[in-house]
Amino acid sequence: MEVSISNYKVVGSTKISDLKSHEDFGASKKKLEKELEKTREKLGELQDTLYAHGKYAVLVCLQGMDTAGKDSLIREVFKDFNARGVVVHSFKVPTELEKNHDYLWRHYIALPARGKFGVFNRTHYENVLVTRVHPEYILGENLPDVNSVADIDKEFWDKRFEQINNFERTIAENGTLIFKFFLNLSKEEQKNRLLRRLNKPNKHWKFSPGDLKERKLWDSYMDCYEDILNRTSHPHAPWYAIPADDKPAARYIVASILLEELEKYKDIKEPELDADVKARIEEFKDQLQNE
Incomplete structure (x- = not known):
């Protein structure tokens, strides 16, 4: 059951x-x-x-096609966290407010504070x-040099990738x-999950x-994901490709990677009490016990 990060x-x-x-560890x-527990x-x-x-601060970014299991993964992996810490x-x-700022603005203001975990369900990617x-969506951003889809060329996307890499490097x-x-959900498994939603009345809302x-644009999405993985996985902000056809295994893999990688930071430890306060611990205990 050991997860090999590599x-x-x-x-x-x-x-x-x-x-x-697909990965289930034969379990x-x-x-x-x-x-996972x-x-x-x-x-x-x-x-x-x-x-x-x-x-x-810890930023956890989750990307995947519809039905990949992002919501349930968040629920199960972070279930034992103190609510104040995630x-x-x-x-x-x-929103209109968000579109009146640069596209990274809403992600900047949602970043976790030091001491906290932040989880982005869908991300700046x-x-x-x-x-x-859907390049026509860019027109809604009202950018100075973009007046038609024809203006959204390779140079435009190269610039966006550079901006995203700079954003991550800075934080x-x-x-x-x-x-x-x-x-990484297979197309066949997505079909099965969509059918389950349609076959269960209590899941119709999803x-x-x-x-x-x-779904008809699956290949286009995979091309874009492949480009994202290859252009934005760096030592300071690595990508992990998680087999997602088996939800319990995917959750376990993500939790295991987080734990193993975070345990490498040996400087993460509880702060020590002031030396004078520490020396008077027994005195403070006596005060309380003798009230």
Whole structure:
């Protein structure tokens, strides 16, 4: 049940067609859930220490096609966290206020404070993903040099990738530990999950006809994801390609990577009491016991 990080970390040139979409470790769902439970308990303890230490923030970025399991992964992996120490942001279609700022603005203001975990459910990468598949969406940003789709050329996207890389480099250099997870769902499994939503009345609310329209653009999305993985995976902000066809396994892999990587930061520890206060611990105990 050990997770080998090197199996999932994106290093060098990567082709999505070569990545695994299924992993279950040959274990039952119950076994995987038990392993996740043990791992997330340790993560919860580490989060308490991170909060007390107060010098690092942790940003967890989740990307994947519709039905990849982002919501349930967040629920299960961060279940044992203190509520004050983790903030989840689900980025939808930009509001008018957000469109009146640069595209990274809403992500900047949602970044976790030092001592906290921030989880981005869909991320700043939507700006080189959905808008790349649908370049007409860029026109809604009202940019000075973009008057038609014809103005959105290779140079435009190269610039966006450079801006995103600079954004991540800046926050990493200022104490944010970045983890980016691409939930690699197969097209066949997405079909099965969409059908389950349609077959279960209590899941109908999750379905949108737009899901089927986007599914027809699967290959375009995979091309964009492949470009994202290859152009933006760096030591300070690595991508991890997580097989997502088996949800319990995907959750366990993500939790294990977070725990193993964060445990490498040996300076994350609870602050020590002032020497004078520490020397008087017994005195303070006596005061309370003798009230």
